[in-house]
Amino acid sequence: MDNPAQLSEARVAILGMGLMGGSLALALRGRCKRLAGCDPDLSAIKLSLEMQALDLADPDPARVLAESDLVILAAPVHAILALLRELSTLHPGSPVVPDIGSTKAEILGAMAELPPRFDPVGGHPICGKAASGMANADATLFRGAPFALAPLSRTSAHARALAEELVVALGARPFWVDPATHDRWVAASSHVPYLVASALALATPDEVAPVVGPGFVSTSRLASSSPGMMLDALVSNRREVLLSLGRFRKQLDLLEIQLSHASPAQLDCSLDKAVARRESLILSAQRGDER
Numbered sequence: 001m002d003n004p005a006q007l008s009e010a011r012v013a014i015l016g017m018g019l020m021g022g023s024l025a026l027a028l029r030g031r032c033k034r035l036a037g038c039d040p041d042l043s044a045i046k047l048s049l050e051m052q053a054l055d056l057a058d059p060d061p062a063r064v065l066a067e068s069d070l071v072i073l074a075a076p077v078h079a080i081l082a083l084l085r086e087l088s089t090l091h092p093g094s095p096v097v098p099d100i101g102s103t104k105a106e107i108l109g110a111m112a113e114l115p116p117r118f119d120p121v122g123g124h125p126i127c128g129k130a131a132s133g134m135a136n137a138d139a140t141l142f143r144g145a146p147f148a149l150a151p152l153s154r155t156s157a158h159a160r161a162l163a164e165e166l167v168v169a170l171g172a173r174p175f176w177v178d179p180a181t182h183d184r185w186v187a188a189s190s191h192v193p194y195l196v197a198s199a200l201a202l203a204t205p206d207e208v209a210p211v212v213g214p215g216f217v218s219t220s221r222l223a224s225s226s227p228g229m230m231l232d233a234l235v236s237n238r239r240e241v242l243l244s245l246g247r248f249r250k251q252l253d254l255l256e257i258q259l260s261h262a263s264p265a266q267l268d269c270s271l272d273k274a275v276a277r278r279e280s281l282i283l284s285a286q287r288g289d290e291r
Contacts, residue, residue, distance in 0.1 A: 013068035021074030022137025073099035104179035122150035143171035187240035197222035
């Protein structure tokens with residue numbers, strides 16, 4: 001099977017029709033030759049057809065993969081790893097295989113074990129919602145979002161070009177990064193914030209409910225993310241998350257010491273630094289939007 005030169009010529013299969021896979025399907029409608037999707041959840045299959053997100057939907061990946069030359073793995077990390085172990089028996093051809101898993105080192109390690117006829121490339125859109133599932137899929141989910149692409153040494157120039165075209169078609173902003181750097185970055189920017197939000201929710205007593213306001217709601221928002229999905233990400237990125245947690249704990253301990261020692265000047269200085277650091281990080285992200 002010849003690989004397509006462009007996305008418009010590609011027969012695309014999406015394995016996983018949850019929030020991310022469903023949003024991919026909705027965003028890719030009319031942009032490829034054929035769009036098929038697979039999910040073990042029959043209700044997700046039914047809903048994807050009702051939403052007219054796909055040309056073909058089936059719980060059997062072998063049926064969905066038939067004649068597909070671009071296979072997108074849109075599942076939690078552990079499910080992506082399982083699919084990679086099965087892919088060579090499910091697909092007889094030589095497709096380009098990107099994934100959109102939230103960590104990269106373990107997935108790219110598994111991709112490296114695929115037979116040479118496969119052309120894999122790692123990916124991760126930096127976006128999402130607290131609500132999960134096909135029912136919450138949104139064609140605009142990826143618009144303006146950074147989209148990490150992580151090549152293997154075996155990734156062809158063709159797979160790179162097709163992956164970038166896919167990301168641009170979604171309205172996202174592609175950037176290339178090695179898997180170790182990616183996992184270190186998302187540990188600090190995504191995984192630890194989720195754990196901090198969860199810890200805040202767990203540490204807040206019921207009696208304060210009458211005064212819960214915007215501060216608590218905004219700071220604890222990430223605690224509403226799908227526990228199963230986040231557990232998958234945390235476990236697959238355990239080392240980097242633990243390192244990042246250590247840096248966070250060090251800063252929290254410092255603030256506690258400054259408060260307990262009645263050092264308002266030092267505490268004020270630390271809080272001023274926090275304001276500057278947050279604004280600097282956001283400004284850098286916005287500059288990335290402009291590039």
